[in-house]
Structures are given as C-alpha cells and as structure tokens.
Amino acid sequence: MTSDHGNERGVSRRKVLECMTWAGTGVLWTVAGGVPSSMGIIGEARAVTPSGLTFLQISDSHVGFDKPANPNAIGTLEEALNKINALPVKPSFIIHTGDITHLSKPSEFDDADRVISQARLDVHYVPGEHDVLDEDVKLYRDRYGRGTKGAGWYSFDADGVHFIGLVNVVDLKAGGLGNLGNEQLEWLEGDLKGRPASTPIVVFAHIPLWSVYPAWGWGTEDATRALDYLKRFGSVTVLNGHIHQIMQKVEGNVTFHTAMSTAFPQPAPGAAPSPGPLKVADDKLRSVLGITDVTFKRGQQRLAIIDQPLQR
Amino acid sequence: MRTIKSRSRVAAAFGVVLLVAAATFAARSAPATDAEVDIDQFTFLPQRITVKAGTTVTWINEDDVPHTIVSSSKVFKSKALDTADKFSFTFTTPGTYDYFCSVHPHMTGAVVVEAASGSNAAQ
Numbered sequence: 001m002t003s004d005h006g007n008e009r010g011v012s013r014r015k016v017l018e019c020m021t022w023a024g025t026g027v028l029w030t031v032a033g034g035v036p037s038s039m040g041i042i043g044e045a046r047a048v049t050p051s052g053l054t055f056l057q058i059s060d061s062h063v064g065f066d067k068p069a070n071p072n073a074i075g076t077l078e079e080a081l082n083k084i085n086a087l088p089v090k091p092s093f094i095i096h097t098g099d100i101t102h103l104s105k106p107s108e109f110d111d112a113d114r115v116i117s118q119a120r121l122d123v124h125y126v127p128g129e130h131d132v133l134d135e136d137v138k139l140y141r142d143r144y145g146r147g148t149k150g151a152g153w154y155s156f157d158a159d160g161v162h163f164i165g166l167v168n169v170v171d172l173k174a175g176g177l178g179n180l181g182n183e184q185l186e187w188l189e190g191d192l193k194g195r196p197a198s199t200p201i202v203v204f205a206h207i208p209l210w211s212v213y214p215a216w217g218w219g220t221e222d223a224t225r226a227l228d229y230l231k232r233f234g235s236v237t238v239l240n241g242h243i244h245q246i247m248q249k250v251e252g253n254v255t256f257h258t259a260m261s262t263a264f265p266q267p268a269p270g271a272a273p274s275p276g277p278l279k280v281a282d283d284k285l286r287s288v289l290g291i292t293d294v295t296f297k298r299g300q301q302r303l304a305i306i307d308q309p310l311q312r
Numbered sequence: 313m314r315t316i317k318s319r320s321r322v323a324a325a326f327g328v329v330l331l332v333a334a335a336t337f338a339a340r341s342a343p344a345t346d347a348e349v350d351i352d353q354f355t356f357l358p359q360r361i362t363v364k365a366g367t368t369v370t371w372i373n374e375d376d377v378p379h380t381i382v383s384s385s386k387v388f389k390s391k392a393l394d395t396a397d398k399f400s401f402t403f404t405t406p407g408t409y410d411y412f413c414s415v416h417p418h419m420t421g422a423v424v425v426e427a428a429s430g431s432n433a434a435q
Contacts, residue, residue, distance in 0.1 A: 068376075103392065133391075173417055174411075174417055216418065273353050274354040276376060
C-alpha cells in the first residue's frame with residue numbers, strides 16, 4: 001500500500017476507502033527520517049511504543065451539532081473522552097485542532113469544556129472556522145487566547161519537541177482557501193529562527209496545510225510560505241482537522257496527517273457534490289469517529305501516529 | 313434546482329414607489345420585490361441573479377452547517393446563518409454586488425442590480 005494519499009491529481013475513491021479501512025483497524029505510523037512506514041494494526045502498535053512523549057489529538061467536536069448525521073455530538077465527544085481516559089499510556093497533553101463548537105455559542109464552549117476537562121490534561125487549542133463565527137472572535141480568544149498572538153497562534157516545547165499552533169480560519173478571502181496571513185507568517189519565521197535543524201517540529205492547525213481538495217476549500221492559501229520556513233528541519237509533523245477523515249501525505253521531511261472528527265464524518269473528496277455532514281448507518285457512525293494518539297521517541301526522530309476509532 | 317422566486321412583472325412601472333418602500337422593511341410585503349437565493353450543498357442557488365433596483369433578496373440556508381453572506385465591497389454582511397435561518401438585503405442602487413461565505417470562502421455569488429425601468433431614480 002502506498003502512504004501517499006493526496007497527490008495533486010486528487011484522491012481516488014478506492015484509495016480513500018483504503019484509508020478509511022485503516023482508520024477502522026488502527027494503524028501505527030512510524031516516522032524515521034521523514035519517511036513513514038506502516039507497522040501494522042493497533043495490537044502490535046502498542047507493543048512497540050513503550051516510552052517517549054505521548055500526546056493526543058482530538059478534532060472537530062462540533063458541540064451543539066444535532067442534525068441527522070449525529071443528533072448527539074456531545075455524546076460522542078464524551079465517548080472519545082472515555083476512550084482517552086482508558087488509554088494504557090496516559091498522554092502528556094491534548095491538542096484540539098479546532099471546531100470545538102458548531103456555532104460559537106457560549107453554551108457550546110461551556111459544554112465542550114465540561115466534557116474535555118474530564119481528561120484532567122492540559123489542552124492546547126487552535127480554532128476552527130466554527131469557533132470564530134462571532135464578529136470579533138471574542139468568544140474563542142477570551143477562553144483560549146491567553147498567551148497567544150494575533151487570532152490565537154503560539155508555540156511551546158515539550159520533551160525537546162517544538163509545537164506550533166497556527167490559525168488559518170480568520171480573515172478568509174473571497175474565492176480563497178484557509179489563510180495564515182502575513183503577520184502570522186512573519187511570527188512563524190521568527191519563532192523558528194535559530195532553532196537547530198535537529199529539533200523535531202509538530203505544527204497543528206485546523207484546515208489542512210496541504211492541498212487536499214481546493215474545490216471544497218480543503219487547503220491553505222499561503223501554506224507554502226510556512227512550509228518553506230520548515231523545510232530545513234529533519235522531522236516535521238503537521239496535524240490538521242477540518243475534513244473529518246484520515247489522510248496522510250509525505251513531502252520531504254514533512255508528514256501531513258488529518259484526524260477524524262468526534263462528531264460526524266464528511267464525504268471523501270469528490271465523492272459527493274459538496275462537503276458537509278455525511279449520514280452513515282447508525283451502527284457505522286462510531287467507526288468513522290475517533291481520536292489520534294501520537295508518540296515521539298526521544299533520540300530516534302520517530303513519531304508514531306495511531307488513529308483510534310470510537311468503535312471498531 | 314430552485315430558481316429566483318421573482319413575481320416581478322408590473323412592478324417596474326411603480327419603480328419610484330418601490331424605492332421608497334424599499335427603504336423600510338415594508339418592502340417585503342410588496343410581492344413584486346422578492347427574490348430568493350437558496351444556500352444548498354455549499355452553493356448559492358442561483359449563483360448569479362439579476363434583479364431590478366428596489367428588490368429585496370433573501371438568502372435561506374438549507375445546509376446542516378452555518379454559512380454567511382458577505383459583500384466583497386462591504387455593502388452588506390450577515391451573521392452566521394444556522395440551518396433554515398434567513399438574511400435579507402434590499403438593493404436600491406444598480407451595480408454588480410459580488411459576495412461570498414466568509415466561513416467557506418470558496419462559496420461565491422453575485423447580485424446584479426439593474427435600474428428599475430421607467431424610473432431613473434435608482435441612478
């Protein structure tokens with residue numbers, strides 16, 4: 001099987017189905033020197049990831065969503081949290097790659113906090129477009145913006161890995177895609193300046209930083225400039241959400257990975273007339289929702305990404 | 313595919329009256345000035361509509377996700393519309409008004425406003 005799931009010709013339906021099958025079984029990705037290889041299903045994966053920094057990615061909780069694709073989005077978020085609390089290795093922290101809420105309502109943010117705080121872990125957020133629907137992005141920034149720049153971007157370090165949270169969902173231009181903007185890109189350049197190329201980098205943002213499917217807005221207008229600043233680093237992992245399905249692509253030393261939603265799936269690119277909530281059979285829903293477990297092994301430049309559905 | 317529900321035929325003759333009415337929400341009760349754009353499957357339908365000056369255009373969100381209607385030249389801007397929410401704007405000045413969804417900017421549309429015939433008041 002190839003690991004390149006998003007070449008410029010778009011993703012064939014068959015390939016996407018392969019990806020979805022992997023999602024259903026849980027695949028360990030080991031990244032060595034920027035080239036990932038699949039190590040097998042989740043049972044084996046556990047056996048080869050004994051130590052190192054482990055963190056968790058959740059995405060697209062859409063708290064407040066109550067349409068047919070999932071009438072109980074807060075319920076499936078709770079299931080995701082139960083799954084996190086039951087992990088054999090407790091993660092160091094959680095990254096949430098946006099669309100915490102569906103409509104940026106204070107009550108939705110409150111409900112999301114109440115559920116996600118059950119993990120008793122630090123959570124590092126970036127906003128999705130559904131979190132910034134209020135006029136001046138006040139609701140998101142008041143809650144999650146402390147210590148961040150601009151619309152909410154920031155960086156931090158953990159166990160020798162440099163983490164960068166970017167915002168690509170504000171000030172979007174007509175006809176365009178996700179957008180980072182000049183101010184944020186200049187900040188990124190400065191943030192990376194002087195860091196040794198051996199520093200493992202994890203970048204996370206809501207909309208994919210690679211062109212998954214521009215016709216549906218699944219890409220980021222000015223991401224190439226960001227990737228330009230990152231290309232001298234030996235190990236770069238980019239974690240995104242937004243598209244509610246697992247996709248992975250490797251470009252040089254950069255591995256791109258998108259996570260499942262905890263709320264509802266979306267169609268594979270081009271498999272429907274438009275993006276949007278996809279109604280699947282009730283007994284299939286939990287196999288296309290899930291969380292992502294990431295382990296970094298110190299000294300080995302390895303980053304293992306394991307996607308776990310809520311239900312197999 | 314749904315199309316504009318314009319009942320405008322005789323309205324043009326009353327252009328001046330309509331322009332006055334358009335300044336207030338009372339214009340919506342004038343059947344001649346209604347036009348509708350559906351937002352369905354991440355598309356504005358119709359994507360480009362042509363209306364007479366004085367027409368009130370109403371957008372209705374038929375999707376399960378929120379959308380906005382934002383004029384590229386900042387003439388009008390809706391809040392985020394949830395499913396079945398509506399936004400209306402009355403176009404009194406002829407011209408082409410490009411707009412997009414600021415949540416999903418690949419969604420674009422245009423309203424072309426023509427002078428109400430029999431009246432130059434809209435110029």
